[in-house]
Amino acid sequence: MSSTGRVVVVGAGVAGLVAAYDLARSGGFDEVLVLEGSPEVGGKLRTREVGGVRVDVGAEAMLARRPEGIDLAAELGLTVVHPATTRSGLWTHGSVRPLPRTLMGVPLDVDELADSGVLGESALARVRLEPTLPDSDLTVDRSVAGLVAERFGPEVVDQLVEPLLGGVYAGHAGLLSAQATTPQLVALARQGSLLDAAARLPRSDAPVFAGLPGGMGGLPAALVAAGGFEVRVDRPVRGLERTDHGLALTVGSTHDPQRLLAGAVVLACPAAPTARLLADLAPDAATELAAVESASMAVVTHAFRAEDAGAADAGGSSGFLVPPVEGRRIKASTFSFAKWDWVRSAGEGLLLLRTSVGRHREEADLQRSDQELVASSLAELREAVGLEAPPVDSHVQRWGGGLPQYAVGHVDRVARVRSAVSRVPGLAVCGAAYDGVGIPAVIGSARTAVASLTQAQ
Numbered sequence: 321m322s323s324t325g326r327v328v329v330v331g332a333g334v335a336g337l338v339a340a341y342d343l344a345r346s347g348g349f350d351e352v353l354v355l356e357g358s359p360e361v362g363g364k365l366r367t368r369e370v371g372g373v374r375v376d377v378g379a380e381a382m383l384a385r386r387p388e389g390i391d392l393a394a395e396l397g398l399t400v401v402h403p404a405t406t407r408s409g410l411w412t413h414g415s416v417r418p419l420p421r422t423l424m425g426v427p428l429d430v431d432e433l434a435d436s437g438v439l440g441e442s443a444l445a446r447v448r449l450e451p452t453l454p455d456s457d458l459t460v461d462r463s464v465a466g467l468v469a470e471r472f473g474p475e476v477v478d479q480l481v482e483p484l485l486g487g488v489y490a491g492h493a494g495l496l497s498a499q500a501t502t503p504q505l506v507a508l509a510r511q512g513s514l515l516d517a518a519a520r521l522p523r524s525d526a527p528v529f530a531g532l533p534g535g536m537g538g539l540p541a542a543l544v545a546a547g548g549f550e551v552r553v554d555r556p557v558r559g560l561e562r563t564d565h566g567l568a569l570t571v572g573s574t575h576d577p578q579r580l581l582a583g584a585v586v587l588a589c590p591a592a593p594t595a596r597l598l599a600d601l602a603p604d605a606a607t608e609l610a611a612v613e614s615a616s617m618a619v620v621t622h623a624f625r626a627e628d629a630g631a632a633d634a635g636g637s638s639g640f641l642v643p644p645v646e647g648r649r650i651k652a653s654t655f656s657f658a659k660w661d662w663v664r665s666a667g668e669g670l671l672l673l674r675t676s677v678g679r680h681r682e683e684a685d686l687q688r689s690d691q692e693l694v695a696s697s698l699a700e701l702r703e704a705v706g707l708e709a710p711p712v713d714s715h716v717q718r719w720g721g722g723l724p725q726y727a728v729g730h731v732d733r734v735a736r737v738r739s740a741v742s743r744v745p746g747l748a749v750c751g752a753a754y755d756g757v758g759i760p761a762v763i764g765s766a767r768t769a770v771a772s773l774t775q776a777q
């Protein structure tokens with residue numbers, strides 16, 4: 321087989337595996353090969369046993385209101401499940417209160433917001449003023465905090481937007497791009513009052529989130545099982561250059577590197593390694609990607625005996641978020657046992673739940689031993705929901721540089737990256753660094769990358 325009939329995908333996270341799956345089905349290449357630097361496939365989709373129950377220790381749900389994830393699951397013959405409860409809490413002002421309905425932190429019902437006790441009287445009065453304000457200037461991208469604080473005041477940002485963005489991006493509303501991270505808010509703000517535009521949104525009972533029984537960590541294995549491509553793990557790609565015969569990859573350890581030729585390459589790894597690989601081939605794209613910062617975090621999962629953990633079971637909530645202004649270590653807790661029926665049944669007599677720690681530019685919080693992370697997670701769970709019982713098992717999963725940060729101007733940056741990459745024949749990029757960090761958006765980016773290669777053939 322000629323090397324030009326081979327396409328190599330770098331990175332076996334969900335982006336790389338979806339790209340490989342589509343490339344194999346496009347019929348455009350003789351061989352589809354995925355090279356993964358670590359010992360296992362899946363990237364941020366990963367399960368581990370905690371208390372003998374295999375649960376997600378990375379991503380654990382996907383948006384159901386975007387089609388890409390649900391459609392892929394159906395294509396793979398996977399059953400999709402929805403959370404058993406959609407209620408969530410906010411640990412603020414000394415107690416866990418019901419999280420009022422919002423659109424990325426923008427209140428959808430001011431009376432419900434008032435009842436929640438999350439905002440004080442003057443902050444609520446400021447929210448009610450929003451429809452009387454002049455339209456916001458949306459001619460240029462701005463930070464989410466800039467837009468929301470201008471319309472609703474800083475307390476809405478601190479109490480509602482920050483915890484939601486902390487959960488999804490591990491980022492700060494003052495740094496994240498409104499256009500890239502909350503495009504729905506920007507679209508609504510173009511209509512004038514955000515409060516009025518949000519009130520006009522049709523109410524839907526369709527589930528917002530979906531998961532897979534056994535965990536989102538089952539998706540990578542299902543993609544590999546669907547076949548049509550080969551995956552090699554422990555194969556970090558260290559270099560990429562153009563030759564007269566196509567693209568040449570340098571693969572493997574530094575003391576025993578191998579060279580592999582390919583007609584096309586899809587880079588499906590995070591921004592930093594992609595920047596390094598593009599340094600010679602597409603220096604403009606490399607410079608842009610090198611400027612994309614990332615946030616590190618850790619997921620601390622505990623298994624409690626159900627009979628010991630009664631207090632956490634209260635309320636049937638799926639967990640709670642924590643506004644950063646509260647000065648806590650944990651930024652969220654997911655009561656997996658309450659959220660997912662499959663977790664509750666898999667963990668006979670056990671309650672599994674997780675907390676997450678770590679925000680952008682706050683790496684110091686993670687520079688502690690696993691034991692310390694477990695201890696502070698338990699101490700805060702005790703304070704938040706009165707969970708006194710010792711767990712039967714705990715697990716710490718660290719995600720160094722786990723989430724890219726979409727700074728103001730990100731959408732334009734990505735357009736410049738794609739333009740520079742498109743000037744290299746046979747090259748495409750995809751993954752969480754581009755069009756959204758959520759699983760459906762990442763799948764979408766992989767499908768865009770494959771389309772760009774197959775259309776160019």
Ligand SMILES: Cc1cc2nc3c(=O)[nH]c(=O)nc-3n(C[C@H](O)[C@H](O)[C@H](O)COP(=O)(O)OP(=O)(O)OC[C@H]3O[C@@H](n4cnc5c(N)ncnc54)[C@H](O)[C@@H]3O)c2cc1C
Pocket residue numbers: 330331332333334335336355356357358360361362363364365377378379380381382383555556557558588589590593617619719722723750751752753756757758759760762
């Ligand atoms: C803790 C956490 C919780 C999350 N929760 C959710 C959630 O509930 N719902 C949701 O929708 N999203 C969630 N996300 C986001 C989502 O999981 C990720 O954005 C998505 O999985 C990223 O997929 P990816 O393929 O782009 O990248 P990755 O999963 O990072 O995969 C990239 C792969 O490339 C490999 N690689 C890197 N460099 C090289 C190299 N030089 N050579 C070869 N291989 C290389 C890596 O080892 C990795 O396997 C979460 C993320 C984190 C960190």
